[in-house]
Amino acid sequence: MPQSRESQISLIDTHYYHCVSRCVRRSFLCGEDKFTGQSYEHRRGWVEERLLFLGSVFSINICAYAVMSNHTHIVLCVDKEEADKWSLKEVLYRWHQLHKGTLLSQRFMRDESLSKSELFTLHETINIYRQRLFDISWFMRNLNEYIAREANKEDNCTGRFWEGRFKSQALLDESAVLACMAYVDLNPIRAKMEKTPETSKHTSIQNRIHSLIKGEQPTKLMRFVGNHRQDMPKGIAYSLIDYCELVDCTGRCIREDKAGHIEHHSSPILERLGLDSDQWLTLTTEFEQHFHTAVGSEHMMQQFKHHTNHQRIRGMAKAKALLQQA
Known part of the structure; x- marks a missing residue:
């Protein structure tokens, strides 16, 4: 039985959420239909453009995204405090x-x-x-309904384009947020659609890398603001360069189709998160397999369970095994 959205979102516990939307049956969001040969690749631009536009309207920051052939991944950060000031x-x-x-x-x-x-x-x-304007359900509604109308108009048909609901995962701590962002950014590489992060079209990591080359950060994505310090600005408390290097290194391990090892001296984010390369690679390749409603340390998941009145939350054992040091 589907859970109510209220039981999946708790701003008391976290402002970060991973949202996944999938097309119904054989509907194609993007890519090429191998049965008919028709290309829907141009729809990637629809999704990315609409997503970044909504990020400028809502008080919800976009941390990561990947537009795949029949689904989308988005990591969002709700900024209720900003909306309250308007x-x-x-x-x-x-x-x-x-x-x-x-x-x-x-x-x-x-x-x-x-x-x-x-x-x-x-x-x-x-x-x-x-x-x-700081409600994730309304954000996703304004994204998915717009894309569904455009796709149905192009396909000259009516009816449902998306599955009934988008999937939402609460990201309860820094380890969960960074691992989920990398999982999203590496989606095209895991799917063997692309070979490197910088060539992964219509993803946040490509957006960030292209801006980084110019010495900038994307204006429509949540900023990386460096290490924790006093008077921290709003943003992700890590270095953008460190994150891009870590994603690139992780992508090479995945691409080579072997266990792989990420050296701590080349990935300070892992050292700060208290994760080893095996834990990191498991999280960034199997994130959705192990967690359902929420992701974080065992302690954070217990708190989330209490605040959302869940009797149990799937993934508690994996949280203990993978995120106990975080």
Whole structure:
């Protein structure tokens, strides 16, 4: 029986979530249909463009993504605090980029005068919009419904394009976040679609590497902000160069189809996370196999279980084995 979204998302425990959406039956999101020879490769651009656009509208940061032939992987970070700071007009400006809103919200944005009762109603509406703009379900809805409409229009058909619901995993600590990001970024390599991270089209790692070559970071992805320190800016508390090197090294181990070993001196992230190369390679190649609703250390998963009223959470034993040092 499907779990309610409320039992899968707990901002008390983490702001980071891994979301996966899959097409139904033999529907093709991207790639080439080997049965008909028809190419859907151009749809990768649809997904990436829409995803990055939504990241600029919602108070939800995009940490990693990979657009595959019949599914998408996205790692998101919810920023409720940022949404709470927005003015009334800021909320409406963002919402109106996605939906028409109401007659009152349109009048307010045109600076027309409103009565007290109209203002009261508008404030209630804005509170709803504000909550939706840091809600992962609304983010994924605005992504998947848009792509489904475009694909059905192109295919000249109607009906369901995606599976009924997207899968969501709570990433409860730094080890889970970094391992999941690498798992997502390495999807094309594991699927033997690409040979290197920098050639993996429509992925966050390619986006990051191309920006890194210019000495920059992608403006539409969550930033890497360096090691933990006082007055930390918002972002992922590691070096972007270290992360890219680690993903590249991991990709080579996967690509060579052998056990592989990642030296600690060349991967300071692993050293800081307290993981060895075997644990890391297991996480970045079998992430979805071992965990379901949440991923993190045993202690963090126990807390998440309590806060979301789960009787049990699958993957607790693997968390103990793979993430006990984190």
